Amino acid sequence: MSFNNPKATLAFENGVVLEGNSFGARHAERIGEVVFNTAMTGYQEIITDPSYKGQMVLMTAPQIGNTGINDIDNESNGLHLEGMIVKDYCKTPSNWQSKKTLGEFLAASNIPAICNIDTRFLTRMLRTEGSLKACLSTRNEDKTTLIEKAKAAPSLEGQNLAALVSTKKMYVFENDEILRDFVPQNDRLMTPQFHVVAIDLGIKTSILKQLAISGCRVTVVPWNTPSKEILRLNPDGILLSNGPGDPAAVRETIETAKELIGQKPIFGICLGHQILANALGGTTSKLKFGHHGANHPVQNLMTRHIEITSQNHGFVVDFMSLKDKKKDKNIEMTHLNLNDQTVEGLRDIKNKIFTVQYHPEASPGPHDSRTLFTDFVHLMEKNA
Known part of the structure; x- marks a missing residue:
């Protein structure tokens, strides 16, 4: 889906930079290890799982957000992931339990999210090179600066999260x-x-x-x-x-x-x-x-x-x-x-x-x- 949301930039420590649209927090910037998740459904449970602390979640399913966010499927009291990456974001969910959109849910916790990028390319890159650190920004920041921030971020190894x-x-x-x-x-x-x-x-x-x-x-x-x-x-x-x-x-x-x-x-x-x-x-x-x-x-x-x-x-x-x-x-x-x-x-x-x-x-x-x-x-x- 194409829409007029602000731009978002995803910069990896290996120098790869992708630009897309923001659908989460505005004027936000987070750094984390990017991992891909192959689940077709259950994004609400995934993003509320505390196990994603320090990580950004790349969803391999092509469209995310169709069922919105409800009041009963949270796996914790908050969001702990650093960012969300999807190909096609659905901003008009259809579900009888839905109370808000995925974008609204992420924005309320100041979590940036990016859509309208090539997630298949990214998944293949991570499969080949392994999980990589990245900086996701919805601010108007220089790409080189974002890459350097990703490089400077600590590894998950040795961290008691x-x-x-x-x-x-x-x-x-x-x-x-x-x-x-x-x-x-x-x-x-x-x-x-x-x-x-x-x-x-x-x-x-x-x-x-x-x-x-x-x-x-x-x-x-x-x-x-x-x-x-x-x-x-x-x-x-x-x-x-x-x-x-x-x-x-x-x-x-x-x-x-x-x-x-x-x-x-x-x-x-x-x-x-x-x-x-x-x-x-x-x-x-x-x-x-x-x-x-x-x-x-x-x-x-x-x-x-x-x-x-x-x-x-x-x-x-x-x-x-x-x-x-x-x-x-x-x-x-x-x-x-x-x-x-x-x-x-x-x-x-x-x-x-x-x-x-x-x-x-x-x-x-x-x-x-x-x-x-x-x-x-x-x-x-x-x-x-």
Whole structure:
């Protein structure tokens, strides 16, 4: 769609510069690592996922914004991404739940966005060169200056971004009206069977909902909560959530996880999976362009079944580092990515731990893996 919105400029650290139209914040400028997301739908859930802190999201789907923004699909209380990049922006959404346009939603949080550029070219560039830093500006600024700003930006490696998006104080997740509408016939919402402490590294609301649907009362604590305080809450199980940034940089949570191992059943998702791998003696490394989308095939190595999964991560666990550090055979790889053969899941039966790199709650994406929340409940039942 062509329209008369102001110009926007996207300048990459490698010198590539594209000009398009702005549809987000006016007179704004942000710098971040650009990653491409292959999901066809669910842009509201994507841009409200705290895991995108420090990153700009390039959507590969050709048209974005068709369904507007509603009041119930946010995955957090705010926007944490640095910018949004699309080919064709729909400024006239059509959906019965829509309350505002995508552009209005981004502008309210001062997030710049650019459209009417060649996203296929950019996706191919990122696939070849890897994720790149870029400066997105809706100001009238010199292109060379924008390139230099992109070059000067710090890498995501070594950054503890979880500390920036985690809750600042403990709270109990309430089974509000939205959740009751979500699963109106679920009696477990009335009488939760288990108490889960969720360590918030950038947790998505859908994870909390799935825990509640599975019969759990959930207490959410900040990323740096000491193990003694967590155990003082007397949980039946502990969840380490998704989140942004380099897992190796979240040292306090890694140390907390080390102290919790073996004491309670633990479930790790995405960044939580990586942190538990570090706590078990393993290492993590940065992927070339990460996994971002709702269609990633994963094989469950225990059942041989294939699951189509929702993913959003830029780092990966090195399974050989776990085998080197743990001479016993407690730690197993449970899930494998069929695109690039990277680790997608781990378990340590002796220490009551299981983790997945992907997002079993989806939102957006397929529901193939939501049974993992039931598996977590069964593990807590077994260890009650």
